[in-house]
Amino acid sequence: MHTILPFLLAMVAAVVLLEMWATKLRIAYPVLLVVAGLVVSFIPNLPVVRINPDLIFFIFLPPLLFEASWSISFKEMKKWWRIITSFAFLVVFFTALSVALVTNYYIPGFTIALGFLLGGIVSPPDAVSTGAITKFVKIPRSTATILEGESLLNDASSLIIFRFALVAVGTGQFIWQEAATSFLWMVLGGIAIGLLLGWIFVQMHKRLPTDASSDIALTLIEPYFMYWVAEQLHSSGVLAVVCGGLYMSAQRLLFLNSTSRIRGYSVWESFVFILNGIIFLIIGLELPEIVSGIHAKGIPLRTAIGYGVLVTAVLIAARIISGYAALVATLIFRPTVMPHAASRRRRWLMPALLGWTGMRGVVSLAAALAIPVKLANGELFPHRDLILFITFVAILLTLLVQGLTLPHFIKRSRLFEGIFDEAEEAATRKKMKQGLKQHIYQFLKHKYENELHGHAGLEKFIQQWEERAKATDDSWMNDKTKVIFMEMLESQRAYLVELNKDPNINEEIIRHQLYQIDLEEERLKMI
Template identity: 80%
Template sequence: MHSILPFLLAMIAAIVLLQMLATKLKIAYPILLVVAGLLVSFIPGLPVVRINPDLIFFIFLPPLLFEAAWSISFKEMRKWWRIISSFAFLVVFFSALSVALFTNYFIPGFSLALGFLLGGIVSPPDAVSTGAITKFVKIPKSTSAVLEGESLLNDASSLIIFRFALVAVGSGQFIWQEATLTFGWMIIGGIGLGLLLGWIFVQAHKRLPTDAPSDIALTLIEPYFMYWIAEQLHSSGVLAVVAGGLFMSSRRLIFLNSSSRIKGYSVWESFVFILNGIVFLIIGLELPEITEGLRSKGIPLGTAIGYGVMVTGVLILARIISSYAALITTLIFRPGVAPRVTSIKRRLLLPILLGWTGMRGVVSLAAALAIPVTLDHGIAFPHRNLILFITFVVILLTLLLQGLTLPYLIKRTQLFTGLNEEPEEETSHRVKQKLRAHIYQFLKNKHENESSDHKIIEKILQHWEEKTKAADDDWMSEKTKAIFIEMLESQRQFLAELNKDPSINEEIIRTQLYQIDLEEERLKII
């Protein structure tokens, strides 16, 4: 323990430094973390980082999925649910099928079950990598919503494929009737349990005398509870966490106070950043050990690299084909919701860019490391080291090849320039104008008959308009403070209604809600 602790602390320090360097260089930090992990792994004398395959999902996936469910815009998911569903389920299955057929044909001794196992591992694109890369280029909110929604749901679909393939490899058979019932229970049970547990946790936050530290502590353990209970009942823990997270996220204004929301945002941002950083470093650190495993099995390194490159090509091609199929289907059946572009050339280029966003990362690594070393009867798991190596090659190539070139391709093709989408600054200005009009009308309607408080209300309005940072003790009485807090709550309700406007980006609404929380916290210390 004393030898591994300094190494773990050094890992966290390296993650922070590499993230700052990546920001300066304007590249996605997962790319630097993977490369750094690979370079560090060749330093002699470092402790070997090993994670129990049975714990890899439980440690990393629940909090990462829970945070993603809280961050995503549910409004945009509902708007683009058809294309999100097709990418999250149909595209993942098509990618897994393509990998299964390819590996079964080209890799000696690779059965279809093993091919589907590998396909389930490498089929889901990584949300962290895509988000880290696209923040350096401007993309429409519709494209961003599709990528975020896909990344939230495709983890569940790919891991369901992974679980079924794992059973097929272990038992040597696949019974369709049982698989259909199990598949239905995994989806329905996972979503149902997630919603039920989400409701229970919301009630616990509302009814228990919690404060900010206890609220945050509860949110840190809640995704683990959702995942563990669902898995114990043999349903999908991933879907349980996603469904429960979305349910709780939509009610955050009800069961969390302003202090819990502000402090919880910072805690979760740091927690998830460290978890992601550790996983991407492990990707690089584990690669030399996997290559040793290949040599012990007599598989030439060049041959294994060739398999990894070809599987990566199959995945990219399958995703691009799926993107064109989704676009054609949308144009035929739902032309009104098709992506808006200014020319036929741009419409033809859009699926290529969507296909090029398929960087792999955390979930693929977690699934690969979760493969058991031996089967139930003690025999070594077939081709485990080769599957791990191919997974690492896919992650490395997609991060380096697609991750480094995607920003350049978006800028070079100018695909998203000249769109009729309202600039974020104008939308934000429009929201603030409506909010100020609402504040004025609220105060006028509620207090116009209270003549003794006219001067106080004028000062409140002046305070809001000018956003002054200092408080005047002469007029900030307890009664004035109560009026101010009531006004802030009215703003929250107004913004919740305004968020139903499809033309307004939910991120802008959340930014304004965050500002209101800060105002309320400042009032508490006056």
């Protein structure tokens, strides 16, 4: 314990320093973290970091998925649900099938079941890597939503494939009828459990006398509980966390106060950053042990690297092919739902871009490490070390090759040139702020018309709305006006929620304004 704890603290410090360095170099921090972990792993006498395979999913996945489901816009997800679901399910299955067929043909002793197992492990792209990379280039809101929505759902589909393949490898048989029934229960049961537990947690927050600290503590526990309950009932823990998180995110204004929302945002941002950083470092730190396992099985390192490069090429090709297949199918069967494109060139380059965003990361490593060392009959799991090595190579190559070239690909292709309408976004903000001011004025006029006359504070507030934040003298604020201000802020929130129902309104702008209102409420509480 005295050896591991300083090492873990050093890992967290390294994550922070490397993230700052990556920002300065304008590259994605997962790339630096993996390379750093790889370099550190060759330092002698360092403690070996091992995580129980049974706990790897439970430690990392629930909070990462829960935080992602709170960050994404469900309104935007509904708008692009066709392409999101196709990439999250059909493309993942096609990728896993491609990996299974290729590895079965080229790798000696690699069965179709093992191929599907490997395919389920490496098929889901990593949202953290993509998000860290694309923050250095500007991409349209629709593209970002597709990538984020896909990342929420493809983890579930890939892990379902992983679980069925694991059973097939262990038992040596695969019964389609039982698999279909199990698949339906895993999907539908996971969704139902997540929504039910999400509703229960919302009621707990609303009815219990919680404060900001207890609210945040509960949100840290809730994703783990959702995942655990779903897995105990043999359904998808990933879908339970995602659906429960999406439901609670939509209800956040009803059961969390402004203090809980502001503090919770900071806590979760730091918590998820540390989890992501540690897992990417572990990816690099695990390599020497994986390589030793390869040598122990008598597989030459050059051969294993070749297998890894082959599988990585299959992953990239399968994703790009799927993107173009989806485009062609949409043009033929559903041309009316085709997203507006300014040019034919942009339309035919978009699948290549989506294909090139398939960096692998946290979920792939977690799934690979979760492979048991031995089968139920006591025999060693076949090709476990080779699967781990191929997974590591796929993660490393996609992060380095795709991750480092994606920003240049976007800039050089000029794919999104002219697609960003700054004037339109500015007009949206102007419309929102003007609507808020009119809404506030009407709210005060109708509800507090008698108090407005002769009250210097409220008159000043009405007349100098834009300059109120600059005022340094709060002596005009008394208990009565504070109550009115609080009601006014709540009325603004209701107005923004209603405004957000407009499909043309950018929800990110709405959320930013809601955050500003939360900050304003906290400022009033301090007066």
